[in-house]
Amino acid sequence: NAGVTQTPKFQVLKTGQSMTLQCAQDMNHEYMSWYRQDPGMGLRLIHYSVGAGITDQGEVPNGYNVSRSTTEDFPLRLLSAAPSQTSVYFCASSYRSAGANVLTFGAGSRLTVL
């Protein structure tokens, strides 16, 4: 099993450009989410999905779009990149259970917006 796969690992964009961060998992997890990690800020939830066709906003959703057309994939789209979106992005997935979800994280994608 590959677990959670994120691509690309590194990306440099110019302000105003658009791009999509890809996330795929092969564990048949219902729940998927995107976090961003900034120095001194910990990880903050951007968007999440509890199943195909269902998405919701997290703590810092502005400037990002998501969709969940399949169980396996959960891409994160930046429509018009801004320098404030320079960050490390982590995708995560888990089963939904009566207890708490233990997230499995991808390796991260480092994005720089110039």
Next chain:
Amino acid sequence: AQKVTQAQTEISVVEKEDVTLDCVYETRDTTYYLFWYKQPPSGELVFLIRRNSFDEQNEISGRYSWNFQKSTSSFNFTITASQVVDSAVYFCALLQGGSEKLVFGKGTKLTVNP
């Protein structure tokens, strides 16, 4: 609102010292879950432990131990006889029961010097 506070931004110890990482949380819910994740210099996020609010038993796993005290809303993490490989950023996180939103603290960077 939920909140996780890791007051120690950085800690530096010498190998073989014991070290405790503090985590204080805020929630109004009676059902919640607490987590610790490790982020080594390579950048990935590694799950360490999950605790639910009804289980206040302390847990030990090798050199790692966790002290959960509801009376002080704390979930502290102790590494006994620290090793250089323990150098990492450690995150404490909180999940409200029935919620999908995992809230992270800002992390504590632990450096273990030889």
